[in-house]
Amino acid sequence: MERPEEYFPWKGSNSIFDSNERPKDLNNKKLNAYTGTYTVADDYVLKVLIKKGPQLRLESYDLLSNFRHTNAILLLDHYTEAGNQHRLVFPEVDGSFSAWCEMAGKAALFDEQGRMTHLLKNMAADLFDLVEQLHKVKLTLGNLDMDSIYVKNLDGSIKLLVLLTEERHSVAMDPITLGFSYFIKQEFCTSDKLRSYPDDWDDYRKGEFLMSLQNMHPRSLRELFKNVDGIGWPVKDKYLPKILSDIVEVDSLQGREHNLKDFSDYVNLLRNRYKHFNGLPDEVKAVLVNRKGLVKIISEWTPNFWIVVYERTGWPKTNLPGSLL
Known part of the structure; x- marks a missing residue:
């Protein structure tokens, strides 16, 4: 031809x-x-x-x-x-990705403890970068499946390759999906964290997560969040939201002081007040009504709270009850 x-x-x-x-x-x-x-x-x-x-x-x-x-x-x-x-x-x-996984890939993607290797993280990050670059030219994949993914051995290193055969005009990538693509590239990303990523959590699931955080010592939280950028207490014009300010004030009267420059203190406050919701002042409970109301207002105060906290902590193992909702 x-x-x-x-x-x-x-x-x-x-x-x-x-x-x-x-x-x-x-x-x-x-x-x-x-x-x-x-x-x-x-x-x-x-x-x-x-x-x-x-x-x-x-x-x-x-x-x-x-x-x-x-x-x-x-x-x-x-x-x-x-x-x-x-x-x-x-x-x-060199071959299809599915065949490579069937043969040598299993040992290359997970270590002996079942943890994802750097190769798997890099492959996932590369794939999301490909999707992101397509979005930048206003295109999105219409055919991403195992039949369109291949591998090539380049000087002993396995490279993931995608055959682009179908396209659609794209819509803007939503912030959670974009955050997920960045998360994959981080050193604290694990396969367990990916499986439960909070992109589709409902209020019940968020409540379960807050309860699971009860199992973490405040010092552990402080260590995890000491280098987190771009997020903090929801201070606006030097003031906290009224409900949050009332909660902080009650804690202060009870001898619990909070550092508004320390995000881990914010996490610690919210997880404790979720568990001990009934101990909140009546005027605060009147506004929030129940624990579900607290979950919703956390999302208003700090929209990326669930993603930022989960990416650092994962889902802590706990014997405590579920969401309490």
Whole structure:
């Protein structure tokens, strides 16, 4: 198959040869693509893979072929055959991600204690960075599944590669999703924390989390939050919200002082007042009504409270009752 010279940035004609044979994947099964060669400028021959399917639209290729990312497979060409069968041409890979996981990947992604390795963290971070960069050009993936993820061994290091075949015009990435993508890159990110990430917590779940924090010593909280930037007590124009100010005042009368420059003190106050809600002044309880009201007003005071605290503490093990809601 040939395209006119002006279609490509190279000089001369180019052609694609399809072997109609599928190479072996890393698990010795057939890879979900076909081998072939791509001849450019009459004399440069490149070994390629060819993906086949009616969903591989030329419109998507035209949009995605100009997108560049270190984890996005370069799209070399697109063509159709009889019966509107679309073909997508891309450079060779070593195998599919699913086959790699089935073989060597398990040992590389988790250590002997079942903790995620730096390789897994880096892969997840790379994937989110790819999605983020697509959003910046107002595109979003329409086909992110195991069939579109591959691996390449580069000097002994396994690299995750995504074959972009479908696209949609994107909407703005919401702050929680964006925060999740940044969290994956942090050194304190673990697989356990990822499984319970607070992107979809309801009030009951938030209450359970506050109760779980009862199991942590104040010194442990202070150590975890001593270097947290961009979050603190909800002080506005030098004043706390009225309800929070009343709670702090009651604590002060009972001999518990709080440092408004120490975020861990804020966490400590809220977890204790959630557990001992009935000990709050009547005028405060009249406004909050119940523990659910406290959960909701925490989200108003500090919208990213649950994410910031959870990312540092995870879900502490506790024998205390659940949310108390």
